[in-house]
Amino acid sequence: MTETYFELTEQPILTESVIEKVKRREAGAITTFIGTVREFTNEKRTLKLEYQAYVSMAEKKLSDIGDEVQEKWPDAIIAITHRIGTLHISDAAVVIAVSSPHRKTAYEANEYIIHRIKEVVPIWKKEFWEDGTSWVGDQLETTPYPEGAPWKGDSHD
């Protein structure tokens, strides 16, 4: 297999190429999720974002999410591409494509994937606001992980 189903890139993501990876004759549905850069969060205006990643581990974790999906929805095929580096308003930060014989699986698996990305994949977002910068998910402001490790997955709705 020459294609990479789980990757990080510094280039703009080509949505169609992520979809192409999961296309197949058995599929009756393909869902695509595109996470984009939002300009306003509440009243605050974002000028740009910077994504940083622990690249080797992040790609491994994306692939682990693929294994989780395989277990929960054996007939789903998935591909995930996450962009890193500097992104501007409306740029795609992540594209997730899922194909399955029937649509329910494609929808459910796709939502599960973005949920897990936000929990266990070592990628960080720095917001550049009009009046300063901040790392999103800063542990000083959000839930700490007292045991030092995140929740292991599965058994999740």
Place this chain on the structure above:
Amino acid sequence: MIKVLFFARLQEEFGKESVEIDKSGWTVEALKDWLEKEYHLTGVTQTMTAVNEEFTDDHYILAEGDTIALIPPVSGG
């Protein structure tokens, strides 16, 4: 030696991406306490930890050659 990797806010606080230290045999918990004091970092004890690219807990005992990454709450997607 143990290689410690810093990301996001911790990387900015530390000023570098990584450091090599001689702390094999220590627990992750002890190392985090030490890093916080030694380098005046904040919130280290509340970060997740990965050793050799797998999440681990604070009781893990570091072995020679391990790469430990301090993982602040992630915000991808």
